[in-house]
Amino acid sequence: MKSEEIALEADLVIIGSGGAGLTAAVAAAEKGAGHIIVLEKRAGLGGNSARAWGIFAAESPAQKRSMIDCRRDDCFQIAMRYAHWSINPRLVRAFIDKSGDTIGWLEEKGLQFDCIPFYPNQIPTWHIPKGRGAKLIKVLTGECKKRGVELLSGTPAKKILTGSKGEVTGVLAASKEKEYKIITKSVIVASGGYAGNKKLLKKYSPNYRDNMPCVGIPHAGDGLAMATDVGAETEGLGIIQMGGPTTPDNVQLKLGTPPNTFRVRLMAFALEPNTIWINKKGERFIDESVGFHHYESSNAAVRQPDNVTYTLFDSKMLQRMTDEGLILGMGLPEGARGNRLHGLDGALRALVDKGLVKVSESLEDMAECIGADSAVLKETMAEYNAACDQGNDSIFVKDRKYLVPIRIAPYYAIKCHADFMNTIGGIKINEHMEVLGKEDNPIPGLYGAGVDVGGWQSDTYCAVLSGSAFGFAVNSGRIAGENSAGFVLAQ
Numbered sequence: 001m002k003s004e005e006i007a008l009e010a011d012l013v014i015i016g017s018g019g020a021g022l023t024a025a026v027a028a029a030e031k032g033a034g035h036i037i038v039l040e041k042r043a044g045l046g047g048n049s050a051r052a053w054g055i056f057a058a059e060s061p062a063q064k065r066s067m068i069d070c071r072r073d074d075c076f077q078i079a080m081r082y083a084h085w086s087i088n089p090r091l092v093r094a095f096i097d098k099s100g101d102t103i104g105w106l107e108e109k110g111l112q113f114d115c116i117p118f119y120p121n122q123i124p125t126w127h128i129p130k131g132r133g134a135k136l137i138k139v140l141t142g143e144c145k146k147r148g149v150e151l152l153s154g155t156p157a158k159k160i161l162t163g164s165k166g167e168v169t170g171v172l173a174a175s176k177e178k179e180y181k182i183i184t185k186s187v188i189v190a191s192g193g194y195a196g197n198k199k200l201l202k203k204y205s206p207n208y209r210d211n212m213p214c215v216g217i218p219h220a221g222d223g224l225a226m227a228t229d230v231g232a233e234t235e236g237l238g239i240i241q242m243g244g245p246t247t248p249d250n251v252q253l254k255l256g257t258p259p260n261t262f263r264v265r266l267m268a269f270a271l272e273p274n275t276i277w278i279n280k281k282g283e284r285f286i287d288e289s290v291g292f293h294h295y296e297s298s299n300a301a302v303r304q305p306d307n308v309t310y311t312l313f314d315s316k317m318l319q320r321m322t323d324e325g326l327i328l329g330m331g332l333p334e335g336a337r338g339n340r341l342h343g344l345d346g347a348l349r350a351l352v353d354k355g356l357v358k359v360s361e362s363l364e365d366m367a368e369c370i371g372a373d374s375a376v377l378k379e380t381m382a383e384y385n386a387a388c389d390q391g392n393d394s395i396f397v398k399d400r401k402y403l404v405p406i407r408i409a410p411y412y413a414i415k416c417h418a419d420f421m422n423t424i425g426g427i428k429i430n431e432h433m434e435v436l437g438k439e440d441n442p443i444p445g446l447y448g449a450g451v452d453v454g455g456w457q458s459d460t461y462c463a464v465l466s467g468s469a470f471g472f473a474v475n476s477g478r479i480a481g482e483n484s485a486g487f488v489l490a491q
Helices: 019-030 047-051 061-065 072-082 089-108 132-146 198-204 222-229 288-301 315-324 344-349 363-370 374-390 468-490
Strands: 004-015 036-039 113-116 126-129 150-152 157-162 168-174 178-189 234-246 252-257 260-265 276-279 309-314 357-360 411-427 434-436 442-448
Touching (some): 004 168, 019 047, 019 132, 019 468, 061 089, 089 113, 126 132, 132 150, 157 222, 178 222, 198 234, 222 442, 234 309, 309 315, 357 363, 442 468
Parallel strands (some): 004 036, 004 178, 036 150, 178 442
Antiparallel strands (some): 168 178, 252 260, 434 442
16 A cells, blocks of 8 residues: 655754754754754654763863863863874864753753763763653653654654755655655754664674674664765764673673662673683783773774683682672662672572573683683683782783782683674764765755764774763754754745
8 A cells, every 4th residue: 555645844854863863953943943853763762862871061060060170171182182183173172162051951951960970080071860861852852842843753764855956955754654755954864873784884894793782772874874875975984882891781680688689780790900801712801900991991802702701700809899899880870889799699600501601610610611722721810810919910011909819719700792882973074063075065954963973983982071972962963953943044
């Protein structure tokens, strides 16, 4: 049966309803854009932003209330040095300069923020809204409805239409029952990347592996395809937001004593800096304290054979974790901080049959469990324990406070890998979020936002400025919405 064909007109069409798309819709409506349509391929709104935690910002009202000195200039320098100036400085400047004001803008809409560090001893750029990303999406959705924005879920965009001069003239879209031809003056592409498109990942990303899990929503790259079809240039193709070593995202340990029990992700133990990390050959490959920035340590993890690593510790260290808690505690729930991790041994052993944890009474047995040569693993452990005894890691120069010998059986090994949250980059834009075509000239009426666009992040995600991805989604969306509204109103 042929779908019903519907003709619509709109000032602005936004492709994607994540943090970038919904923020763009609200910002454009506030700036006076008339009829705004948001097209969403999935049944629900929000994308990865609905699952996210915190937003980057500098010089925000929340920071100022907490007496946190976080200056935009300092954050700009950190971002550019971290990327070795391989990214677009004007785009990064626009994002950072907007970020503090955006927190105030969201607070005016009812959101409340906790500003805390993501890693220990870090400048607190991470602004977590009460209710996290899900609450932010709920607030933005409510603002859209209040302002008359039309939200069409289950209705993917199919094609961007352009005129004789390359200008945007419309969008084709379709749901299961209806086909839409929307005449519009402007389009914002914010469809969430291409993390689910293995063909593009294998073509552009040298770090991608077939066994590398995507822990975000597996978007297909529709926005990238539509933008390049109308002449958009590309930037940052192949960048993936890797993390690791890590464990399956949904594996949690139930710890504590009733009624004070809590769940801790297995990954929290895999990233502890006083453990030793080895590959399947039994070789150590990194200074384990780099796991404080697990986006950086993922670069080492993904280089190991078959993207497989093991975090190894002994019974003495397990007892210390049980009695004193974790050092880094990545993802540790607030209720668990400072508490004994009672039940850790049993919880780890319960994962042995699932292949996630190995427990052995000797290094020879452990080598057999992980498929390593026994002599190699024993040599690795002897070298590491000698470094711990001497307080000097002459190979990887690990901080001596994390050098703890591992020699008391039983031994525990957590099987790990590098995974990725999403892709970052693809569509080339400028600091106004205008999509660029040949010779870096803007395509009239076409804008981009969020992870669909490149030039704001290098090949290793900059978690030093925590919340950068979520923060860029919201701030680039806001800038794109404001500028697209200005473009429409000027026509």
